Amino acid sequence: MNRTTLSLIAGTTALAAVTGFAVLSQPDAPGTDTAAKAAAQLPVERTSLLCPAPSTSDLAETSYTSFTPVTKGTGSGGKAELRAATEESADPSAGGQDEGKGKDDGKSGKDKPAKPVLTPEEPGKPVTGDSSGGDAPALVGTADGRFAPGWTVQETTEVAAGTGRGLQGVNCTAPDTDFWFPGASTDADRTDYVHLTNPDDSAAVVDIELYGKDGALKSAVGEGITVQPHSSEPVLLSTLSDERQTNLTVHVNVRSGRVGAAVQALDDKLGGDWLAASTDPSGSLVLPGIPKDATSVRLVAFTPGDTDADLKVRLASPSGLITPAGHETVHVKGGMTTAVDLGDVTRGEAGSLVLTPTDRSVPVVAALRVVRGKGDKQETAFIPATRPVGTRATSADNSGKGSTLSLTAPGAAATVKVTASAGSEGGTPVSKTYTIKAGTTQDIEPPVPGGLKGTYALTVEPVSGGPVYGARTLAASEGGVPAFTVQTLPDDRGTVAVPEADEDLSVLQK
Numbered sequence: 466m467n468r469t470t471l472s473l474i475a476g477t478t479a480l481a482a483v484t485g486f487a488v489l490s491q492p493d494a495p496g497t498d499t500a501a502k503a504a505a506q507l508p509v510e511r512t513s514l515l516c517p518a519p520s521t522s523d524l525a526e527t528s529y530t531s532f533t534p535v536t537k538g539t540g541s542g543g544k545a546e547l548r549a550a551t552e553e554s555a556d557p558s559a560g561g562q563d564e565g566k567g568k569d570d571g572k573s574g575k576d577k578p579a580k581p582v583l584t585p586e587e588p589g590k591p592v593t594g595d596s597s598g599g600d601a602p603a604l605v606g607t608a609d610g611r612f613a614p615g616w617t618v619q620e621t622t623e624v625a626a627g628t629g630r631g632l633q634g635v636n637c638t639a640p641d642t643d644f645w646f647p648g649a650s651t652d653a654d655r656t657d658y659v660h661l662t663n664p665d666d667s668a669a670v671v672d673i674e675l676y677g678k679d680g681a682l683k684s685a686v687g688e689g690i691t692v693q694p695h696s697s698e699p700v701l702l703s704t705l706s707d708e709r710q711t712n713l714t715v716h717v718n719v720r721s722g723r724v725g726a727a728v729q730a731l732d733d734k735l736g737g738d739w740l741a742a743s744t745d746p747s748g749s750l751v752l753p754g755i756p757k758d759a760t761s762v763r764l765v766a767f768t769p770g771d772t773d774a775d776l777k778v779r780l781a782s783p784s785g786l787i788t789p790a791g792h793e794t795v796h797v798k799g800g801m802t803t804a805v806d807l808g809d810v811t812r813g814e815a816g817s818l819v820l821t822p823t824d825r826s827v828p829v830v831a832a833l834r835v836v837r838g839k840g841d842k843q844e845t846a847f848i849p850a851t852r853p854v855g856t857r858a859t860s861a862d863n864s865g866k867g868s869t870l871s872l873t874a875p876g877a878a879a880t881v882k883v884t885a886s887a888g889s890e891g892g893t894p895v896s897k898t899y900t901i902k903a904g905t906t907q908d909i910e911p912p913v914p915g916g917l918k919g920t921y922a923l924t925v926e927p928v929s930g931g932p933v934y935g936a937r938t939l940a941a942s943e944g945g946v947p948a949f950t951v952q953t954l955p956d957d958r959g960t961v962a963v964p965e966a967d968e969d970l971s972v973l974q975k
Contacts, residue, residue, distance in 0.1 A: 504962035508614040515725030516604040516637035517660035530862035543610015603697030614959035619862040629737030634950030646715040648832035669722030677710035712804040714767035748826025750850035753817040754871035754936025761836040774827035815908035817873040855956025860937040873906040877931030889919030
């Protein structure tokens with residue numbers, strides 16, 4: 466996704482305060498500027514997160530978990546809160562909107578306060594809330610001061626029956642301007658929506674482009690979609706084109722403003738889940754955390770532009786990198802979506818997919834559709850290509866059972882520290898260190914807080930070695946269906962690079 470342009474006004478503290486939301490703690494490209502490399506890493510002072518409306522099903526039960534890890538150097542002030550997107554438009558403190566302006570026809574909350582409004586009391590301890598039914602709105606959240614660095618919100622929904630039944634989970638994300646979603650569909654059995662949430666005081670204008678196996682799908686109605694201020698708009702993909710495609714790549718491009726975006730993929734037979742955006746197009750990609758009991762894995766890849774990509778496909782298993790039989794490479798035609806069924810590629814072991822160029826590097830986005838179970842007892846989840854853990858990554862909404870943490874080191878071996886926070890209703894934090902061998906994936910049963918009550922968060926921090934990628938799987942059996950959802954663990958963008966006062970501030974400007 467696009468990097469946020471930093472408005473450098475004056476000095477170290479001001480820089481962190483005006484970013485508006487968390488930014489990456491490392492430069493865009495290694496070796497670009499020595500001054501940027503020498504910049505100090507300071508905690509961000511403000512961040513924003515957006516949560517899509519969880520479900521339209523009357524049977525939906527949704528839980529939210531908000532967590533901020535303890536970060537040094539943040540001071541003692543600040544707060545974090547989530548409220549309904551439409552409530553922002555009626556709030557006199559939210560940009561001076563006229564009453565009623567920016568509402569989405571009452572579909573997202575009808576001016577009622579968000580249920581729940583999460584307001585954590587202190588970093589290091591999760592706070593939870595829940596809602597029932599299909600009227601829960603999209604949420605807009607902000608955190609500042611000591612609550613901003615690494616702020617994480619998890620939205621988890623259980624749907625007992627109907628299209629998309631099962632467990633659906635998504636990390637609430639920061640607003641941005643460019644998103645890629647390989648793995649969407651307009652097939653007859655699928656009902657896929659792109660949820661667009663605008664947190665700002667002015668309207669956002671968005672283009673949605675669809676790419677199938679033969680290239681771009683013709684669509685006039687996907688251009689110039691207006692998302693009103695402080696509102697959320699679900700867009701049904703099948704209304705954007707008459708063509709039915711089993712495997713699609715969705716490109717969300719924001720002409721003006723910024724939005725949060727996620728795809729809700731619902732299947733009549735295979736359950737459903739949220740499809741989060743793939744990491745920025747890159748020549749090499751890692752898709753971590755394939756459940757070891759996956760019965761079907763499908764790789765969906767896309768390369769923007771006209772240049773084809775040839776990728777080497779390898780599985781990082783507990784014993785090292787292996788090449789799946791019959792799927793040594795995949796050819797991705799420029800501007801066309803390619804899908805490869807890998808079957809039960811993990812064969813009962815932990816695994817992560819590693820894609821690297823066979824020759825020249827061509828930027829690619831990718832995601833996996835993963836199925837567990839058999840017959841009419843199947844459930845689906847998605848794993849997009851993701852950034853490495855970086856400095857720190859956090860997974861919220863873990864319970865004493867049903868959570869699996871998957872870590873992979875596709876290059877050099879790495880040592881990581883995993884910390885289980887205090888529980889939302891009580892418990893003592895605990896940390897444990899793990900070594901991930903080079904080229905392997907390790908599924909670990911994460912540490913559990915002592916005397917746990919409620920849910921807890923897991924924080925992953927690399928200690929030494931090469932890059933680490935991670936994912937957390939939540940699993941629950943519902944009526945014999947192996948319900949599950951997977952969230953990747955990219956860097957939490959909790960720090961920002963700030964140069965010394967006598968350095969050239971222009972190095973961080975775009």
